[in-house]
Amino acid sequence: MAAIGLFYGSSTGRTQNVAEQIAAEFGPGEVDLHDVRKATVDDLAGYDVLILGTSTWHWGGLQDEWAVFEDKLPAEHLKGKKVALFGLGDQKHYGDCFADGVGHLAARVRSLGAEVVGVWPTDDYDFAHSAAVEDGHFLGLVLDEDNQPDRTADRIRTWVRQLRDELAF
Ligand SMILES: Cc1cc2nc3c(=O)[nH]c(=O)nc-3n(C[C@H](O)[C@H](O)[C@H](O)COP(=O)(O)O)c2cc1C
Numbered sequence: 691m692a693a694i695g696l697f698y699g700s701s702t703g704r705t706q707n708v709a710e711q712i713a714a715e716f717g718p719g720e721v722d723l724h725d726v727r728k729a730t731v732d733d734l735a736g737y738d739v740l741i742l743g744t745s746t747w748h749w750g751g752l753q754d755e756w757a758v759f760e761d762k763l764p765a766e767h768l769k770g771k772k773v774a775l776f777g778l779g780d781q782k783h784y785g786d787c788f789a790d791g792v793g794h795l796a797a798r799v800r801s802l803g804a805e806v807v808g809v810w811p812t813d814d815y816d817f818a819h820s821a822a823v824e825d826g827h828f829l830g831l832v833l834d835e836d837n838q839p840d841r842t843a844d845r846i847r848t849w850v851r852q853l854r855d856e857l858a859f
Contacts, residue, residue, distance in 0.1 A: 693739060694716065694722070694738070694740070694741060695721075695737035696709055696712065696724065696741040696742075697759075698701075698726065698743035699725070699727065699752070699756035701747060701753055704778055705753065707708060708743065708842065709743050709845050710723065712850060721741070722737075726741055729759065731759075732762065734763070734768070736835075737859055739772050739859075740773045741774045741775070742774075742793070742795050742799070743776045743778075744775075744778075744791040744794075745777065745779065746788070746792075749786075750768075750784075750790035751790070751791070752791045756795070760798055761793070763798060763799070764815070765803055770804070770805075771804045771805070772807045772811065773799045774806070774807050774808035774853055775796055775806060775808065775830030775831070775856050776792070776808075776829060776830050777832055777833070779834060781817040781834050781837060782816075782823070782836065785817040786828045787819065788818075789822045789828070789834075790820060790821040792822035792829055793823070793829060805855065806830070806847060806859075808831065808852065808853050808856065809829055809830065810826060810828040810849060811818035811828075814838075815832065815834070822842060831845060831846070
């Protein structure tokens with residue numbers, strides 16, 4: 691079992707692709723990948739760190755399988771844990787609810803006693819509103835594969851380096 695468990699939900703494969711890139715950036719054997727479509731809540735047990743990734747759908751909603759899995763998240767596997775979040779969205783067509791899913795997951799895991807780490811600057815994005823923003827930062831890495839796919843690799847590299855510092859990994 692790896693030290694980091696990464697749980698993602700993805701409707702058209704983009705968040706899955708990003709999850710695989712994040713795992714590759716950490717390195718072999720450091721991250722176990724779990725698709726929430728197939729994961730059970732007991733899969734959350736035993737990791738030092740959790741990374742949760744979702745896309746945003748339906749004007750500010752969580753990705754479909756995440757919406758189901760979120761309801762089952764158990765406090766026993768989240769209380770006192772450090773949780774890093776990432777999310778995909780489309781700032782051009784959904785600029786009023788850009789990557790809101792990250793904000794929803796942050797609220798949920800905090801309500802279960804987890805600490806959110808890995809906040810990310812909002813510079814270099816152009817949007818009107820996002821539930822993922824708190825105190826001028828996104829509550830996790832936000833990626834826009836619809837409009838800024840060329841920035842994804844750099845953003846992942848920087849965020850993973852930042853997480854390693856924050857988590858002393
Ligand atoms: C019908 C539809 C609704 C969407 N709703 C939102 C939204 O509310 N907010 C947002 O930021 N992105 C929204 N998106 C953009 C997706 O989040 C984005 O394309 C993402 O990369 C999809 O990732 P996935 O394939 O892993 O699910 C929407 C896309 C579609 C097609």
